[in-house]
Amino acid sequence: MKYKIWYSTESFADYIIDNTILNGKNISKSKMYESDANNSANFHTLPDHIKKILYLDAPDIIVEFNSEPIFSIEVSTEAGTGHNAFQRFARLAASVENNVPAFYIYPEAAIITRKDSLPKWDKINPLIFKALNDVMSIYKIPAVLYYFPSDYRLFPNDASSSPNLMNKGLKFDTRIDYAGSPEGTDGEMISMFNSINEIIQSIELDGIINGREKLLSKRTFIDRCSIMNREFIEKGGSIDSSPITATKKIPTEYLLNYLSNYEDSNYKIGNLLKSRNETIIYQVDAKFRGDPYPGALAALDYLLCREGKTFEDRKYNLILAWGEVIINNENKSISINSNKASIEDFTMAVKASENKNILNKNYTDLKNSEISRYYMQVRYGSTFSKVKHIRVYSYFADGILFNDGALWRDA
DNA sequence: TTACTTACCGCAAGTGCCAT
DNA sequence: ATGGCACTTGCGGTAAGTAA
Numbered sequence: 014m015k016y017k018i019w020y021s022t023e024s025f026a027d028y029i030i031d032n033t034i035l036n037g038k039n040i041s042k043s044k045m046y047e048s049d050a051n052n053s054a055n056f057h058t059l060p061d062h063i064k065k066i067l068y069l070d071a072p073d074i075i076v077e078f079n080s081e082p083i084f085s086i087e088v089s090t091e092a093g094t095g096h097n098a099f100q101r102f103a104r105l106a107a108s109v110e111n112n113v114p115a116f117y118i119y120p121e122a123a124i125i126t127r128k129d130s131l132p133k134w135d136k137i138n139p140l141i142f143k144a145l146n147d148v149m150s151i152y153k154i155p156a157v158l159y160y161f162p163s164d165y166r167l168f169p170n171d172a173s174s175s176p177n178l179m180n181k182g183l184k185f186d187t188r189i190d191y192a193g194s195p196e197g198t199d200g201e202m203i204s205m206f207n208s209i210n211e212i213i214q215s216i217e218l219d220g221i222i223n224g225r226e227k228l229l230s231k232r233t234f235i236d237r238c239s240i241m242n243r244e245f246i247e248k249g250g251s252i253d254s255s256p257i258t259a260t261k262k263i264p265t266e267y268l269l270n271y272l273s274n275y276e277d278s279n280y281k282i283g284n285l286l287k288s289r290n291e292t293i294i295y296q297v298d299a300k301f302r303g304d305p306y307p308g309a310l311a312a313l314d315y316l317l318c319r320e321g322k323t324f325e326d327r328k329y330n331l332i333l334a335w336g337e338v339i340i341n342n343e344n345k346s347i348s349i350n351s352n353k354a355s356i357e358d359f360t361m362a363v364k365a366s367e368n369k370n371i372l373n374k375n376y377t378d379l380k381n382s383e384i385s386r387y388y389m390q391v392r393y394g395s396t397f398s399k400v401k402h403i404r405v406y407s408y409f410a411d412g413i414l415f416n417d418g419a420l421w422r423d424a
Numbered sequence: 425t426t427a428c429t430t431a432c433c434g435c436a437a438g439t440g441c442c443a444t
Numbered sequence: 445a446t447g448g449c450a451c452t453t454g455c456g457g458t459a460a461g462t463a464a
Binding site (some may be wrong): 300305 | 450451453463
């Protein structure tokens with residue numbers, strides 16, 4: 014009966030421990046390292062089951078019980094308009110896809126003071142609630158959002174009156190040792206602590222496998238899901254909002270015609286793409302980069318494509334296009350219009366990751382501190398040493414299109 | 425100590441809608 | 445027709461950590 018709290022910020026770990034029944038149990042804390050790309054000195058020391066969750070993206074907290082992860086928490090203070098609320102979605106997906114319940118703390122609104130205008134509340138894009146519900150429908154594992162405490166409901170039309178104007182209207186815990194954590198006496202946080210307690214009790218009572226399966230039928234989670242559904246409706250949630258508005262649906266035939274340029278007498282496109290009649294394309298007309306697109310891509314998978322637990326169980330192909338997609342109905346094809354991103358940006362990022370690879374070293378050239386990392390790379394190759402967005406894009410997208418190159422799955 | 429990498433966090437320009 | 449406004453989309457600043 015031993016708990017371990019993996020954290021990136023220790024004060025937040027203490028905050029969660031002290032406010033839940035974790036307090037008083039047999040617990041230990043350990044720092045978590047995000048990837049082999051950003052922390053080559055330490056990432057390999059994490060246990061395998063933690064690496065698996067981190068494969069896509071790293072949450073703020075992972076709590077495990079007898080070496081099994083039982084829930085994760087992600088906290089953000091960003092104003093959640095547009096695709097911002099989806100920025101952290103890949104890490105929620107990574108958690109749930111490993112059967113680990115995920116908590117998401119996000120402001121209902123945050124005060125933004127723009128040039129030449131009065132402070133105002135930027136409100137959360139309610140589509141995030143539907144995305145989380147869609148994940149839960151597929152995995153039967155909780156993925157629940159709680160509002161970061163704020164003054165929004167007290168001063169919804171008068172952001173300037175917020176007592177916490179200096180903190181974007183957000184309410185932080187006043188205890189120094191919980192620095193940066195949300196106010197612990199807030200109703201939303203108390204509700205979240207109760208849900209965490211529910212998980213702990215459920216798992217201690219029924220074991221990890223059975224305990225997890227029963228969670229969504231517990232009153233605490235039923236009620237939370239109801240609140241999330243209500244918020245989606247009350248805040249005017251609709252599928253006509255970001256990031257869905259940045260997608261186009263086309264007949265897969267158009268995509269195959271476009272990719273036929275890459276076919277020759279020795280190679281034909283494989284069966285995976287052909288197996289779905291229609292294709293969703295997420296258009297990103299930006300310089301090739303990471304956040305917030307990896308999270309948005311993951312969310313689109315659940316919002317539009319998935320009908321099962323793996324990428325093979327999609328109703329539609331999910332394609333990421335770097336540029337504007339122009340549909341040509343005459344020749345039943347598409348073209349990509351972009352002067353910002355190139356396939357070279359992608360391959361350069363991949364090559365840069367390979368520089369992290371120490372597999373071409375002679376044994377005698379390895380420092381003692383590198384041997385364990387070397388051994389990890391022998392097993393996993395560059396799996397964990399690629400940058401996050403390369404990992405996430407290639408995990409979720411059936412294909413990635415640039416105006417000067419493309420990548421796709423055959424199977 | 426400095427340069428560089430990675431990813432987090434957050435702002436604001438642009439766009440299009442709606443009230444007047 | 446137009447100005448205000450809210451939402452969408454894209455990019456910038458910076459902390460944290462590593463490598464040289």
